[in-house]
Amino acid sequence: MSFLSKLRDRLTRSSTKIGEGLDGIVDAAPEVVPQPAPAPSPGLVGRLFGTAPAAPPEEPRRALDDAMLEELEDMLVQADLGVDTALRVTANIAEGRMGRRVSSTELRQLLAGEIARIMAPVARPLPIYPKKPQVVLVVGVNGAGKTTTIGKLASQFRAAGKSVMIAAGDTFRAAAVEQLQIWGQRAGVPVMVAAQGSDPASLAFDAMTRAEAEGADLLMIDTAGRLQNRADLMEELAKIVRVIRKKDPTAPHNTLLVLDATTGQNALNQVETFRQLADVSGLVMTKLDGTARGGVLVALADRFGLPIHAIGVGEQIDDLDAFDANDFARALVGL
Numbered sequence: 507m508s509f510l511s512k513l514r515d516r517l518t519r520s521s522t523k524i525g526e527g528l529d530g531i532v533d534a535a536p537e538v539v540p541q542p543a544p545a546p547s548p549g550l551v552g553r554l555f556g557t558a559p560a561a562p563p564e565e566p567r568r569a570l571d572d573a574m575l576e577e578l579e580d581m582l583v584q585a586d587l588g589v590d591t592a593l594r595v596t597a598n599i600a601e602g603r604m605g606r607r608v609s610s611t612e613l614r615q616l617l618a619g620e621i622a623r624i625m626a627p628v629a630r631p632l633p634i635y636p637k638k639p640q641v642v643l644v645v646g647v648n649g650a651g652k653t654t655t656i657g658k659l660a661s662q663f664r665a666a667g668k669s670v671m672i673a674a675g676d677t678f679r680a681a682a683v684e685q686l687q688i689w690g691q692r693a694g695v696p697v698m699v700a701a702q703g704s705d706p707a708s709l710a711f712d713a714m715t716r717a718e719a720e721g722a723d724l725l726m727i728d729t730a731g732r733l734q735n736r737a738d739l740m741e742e743l744a745k746i747v748r749v750i751r752k753k754d755p756t757a758p759h760n761t762l763l764v765l766d767a768t769t770g771q772n773a774l775n776q777v778e779t780f781r782q783l784a785d786v787s788g789l790v791m792t793k794l795d796g797t798a799r800g801g802v803l804v805a806l807a808d809r810f811g812l813p814i815h816a817i818g819v820g821e822q823i824d825d826l827d828a829f830d831a832n833d834f835a836r837a838l839v840g841l
């Protein structure tokens with residue numbers, strides 16, 4: 507199954523919410539009466555046998571007015587686009603169209619167009635640099651999908667002919683390390699681990715040394731998502747960065763923040779927080795399959811303008827792919 511088909515299939519919780527919302531808005535119009543399409547003039551077969559096929563009824567329409575725009579705005583807020591983005595999208599849809607009678611399908615198309623416009627500038631694959639090893643630091647709260655994302659990216663880069671190495675920098679959680687080892691085995695990628703509770707910065711340094719010695723193209727470093735407090739987490743991330751810069755002053759070349767779509771608006775707070783902790787260079791959003799809150803990705807794009815490198819729609823290796831603004835926008839509204 508292509509990623510686009512998967513995206514359409516698995517974004518249904520979000521797209522159903524939006525689609526039903528739009529249908530409800532159009533149907534709510536007092537004057538809406540579905541018009542039967544005019545009877546077609548019977549063709550030869552119809553004339554001979556009296557069975558001309560009936561045309562499908564025309565879609566209900568509603569005149570675009572302030573009340574309708576308000577409903578649209580509310581619906582978009584409910585769909586996790588956030589107030590600011592919902593306002594902007596609604597205003598753009600209204601422009602030059604007030605009073606025009608629109609159908610739910612037309613609204614979907616207009617909405618997809620606006621969403622794609624917001625997201626196109628941030629749809630950028632993970633940049634690959636000639637630098638060896640390119641160091642990718644992966645940050646995010648526990649459970650966001652960091653481990654899984656590293657596994658999926660590692661196996662995709664591996665399949666593309668790159669040599670990849672992983673450092674299991676969440677040394678606090680044995681389960682996270684084990685999970686990375688499983689992904690590493692599946693992807694045929696070495697995973698460097700350290701004793702439980704040992705210093706992740708020292709593991710990162712060792713991993714840099716080995717990646718340099720072996721001429722690896724990419725080194726992906728997992729990090730812990732939760733420490734006692736924010737200052738601890740900041741100190742730990744800063745230390746990892748300091749240490750790898752001893753080996754390469756330009757590293758890390760990417761700092762990926764992994765976000766879980768099911769957290770909805772909370773993802774916005776996570777971006778704020780992690781931008782203070784680390785020099786976040788791009789986002790990956792996971793678990794778009796399990797939630798009706800996929801609209802949050804639009805809010806993220808609109809608010810922060812950070813590149814969205816990839817999105818995840820399931821737990822399998824090929825359930826993560828580069829982010830495409832148009833595909834996402836159309837899938838999100840159910841087109």
Ligand SMILES: Nc1nc2c(ncn2[C@@H]2O[C@H](COP(=O)(O)OP(=O)(O)OP(=O)(O)O)[C@@H](O)[C@H]2O)c(=O)[nH]1
Nearest residue numbers: 648649650651652653654682792793818819820821
């Ligand atoms: N449905 C779905 N599940 C996902 C996706 N990405 C990750 N998961 C699942 O989410 C759970 C957490 O993912 P992890 O990769 O372990 O998350 P983490 O951020 O590394 O978290 P810790 O290992 O707890 O630090 C796992 O059960 C994954 O299989 C996705 O795109 N869709």
